[in-house]
Amino acid sequence: MSATLARRSSVRRSPVHRYRSPARRSGTAVVASAAVLLAAGCRPSPGSVCTLIDSESGVTATWRPADFPAGSRFRFCADARCREREAPVPGDGTSAFLQVRLPEEDGPREVAVRFTVTDPADGGRVVHDRSARVALRAVTPNGEKCGPTAWQAGVRADPREGLVVRG
Known part of the structure; x- marks a missing residue:
């Protein structure tokens, strides 16, 4: 095994942490909350799930x-x-x-x-x-x-x- 390959395999990789500003984190939370509220508002009653099958008279x-x-x-x-x-x-x-x-x-x-x-x-x-x-x-x-x-x-x-x- 070459020395370069040995060094690469022995290097321990740490998880990558990305920094997000507080404004960006709150923006993501607002969008997620809005999506949940919209989805809940579309339901006719709690626990009901509707399909989108159309029908004509x-x-x-x-x-x-x-x-x-x-x-x-x-x-x-x-x-x-x-x-x-x-x-x-x-x-x-x-x-x-x-x-x-x-x-x-x-x-x-x-x-x-x-x-x-x-x-x-x-x-x-x-x-x-x-x-x-x-x-x-x-x-x-x-x-x-x-x-x-x-x-x-x-x-x-x-x-x-x-x-x-x-x-």
Whole structure:
């Protein structure tokens, strides 16, 4: 072993202490205290932890494209707000959906919905037209003590059963 390497390995290293002025130490304490207070102020109640999952109010219709003529056009309305789409490529057991968004402040109430299917191969004739009323339910994805609260409902469109309200 060389003499230089022996000296380096035998030198005892002491911990490095950095000097911080009293002003800098108090500044760090103020920032840390502010962070703790902000975090505590964001909680709805002591001991509760909220996630940040978002949710929107609306009504959703689902269906199996294979249950309707190939190439159909689907229209779903809730409270006079409508969405449309063409049929996805049918597959085994696949499902499709349309969601109509509603104002966030809707609250618990009933909503009139309508689901229509037109067949472009048959000159745009309506081959399925069903209506129902659904009750909006509160959905709180982050827990009841945490926001947001969204109001949602859902139906499943079936050519034989009509619109089946999802529970």
